Amino acid sequence: MKKTTVAILLGTAGIILCVGFVLCLAAAYFISTKWGEGNIGQSNQQAIIGRWECRSPQASNLYIMYEFFRDGTVTWHQANATGNANGTYTFADNNRMKVVGTVPDPLFFAVFNISISGDYMTLTIEGQTGLVQCDRLK
Numbered sequence: 001m002k003k004t005t006v007a008i009l010l011g012t013a014g015i016i017l018c019v020g021f022v023l024c025l026a027a028a029y030f031i032s033t034k035w036g037e038g039n040i041g042q043s044n045q046q047a048i049i050g051r052w053e054c055r056s057p058q059a060s061n062l063y064i065m066y067e068f069f070r071d072g073t074v075t076w077h078q079a080n081a082t083g084n085a086n087g088t089y090t091f092a093d094n095n096r097m098k099v100v101g102t103v104p105d106p107l108f109f110a111v112f113n114i115s116i117s118g119d120y121m122t123l124t125i126e127g128q129t130g131l132v133q134c135d136r137l138k
Helices: 002-034
Strands: 050-055 063-068 073-078 085-093 096-103 109-117 120-125 131-137
Touching: 050 120, 063 131
Parallel strands: none
Antiparallel strands: 050 063, 050 131, 063 073, 073 085, 085 096, 096 109, 109 120, 120 131
């Protein structure tokens, strides 16, 4: 009877160890795919913080200056516009960011596909082909 109980306990412990190992592998995979893109060791959500000067190769007159803050707020100024616009930004995942305007146009929102490599960022509005290229200002 005791040998059977020990065998059952070892079987249960083995199952627990296997489940723990699988969970560790799953966590490592999740971290490497969700947070490991963009800058080395840094997610796009972290890398975007700061000031960016952006231009569109398709429209030479499109010039926008963005500043992203850690608290999820953003300001931007477009060439030939009066004043700054303000809003908030959130990340759906490491490569998709939603910007919602608060001032002067509370109805503005856009979802961007985003890629950051060092001091270079590209943005495309989801569902459109136009590309915006940005350089970090230091």
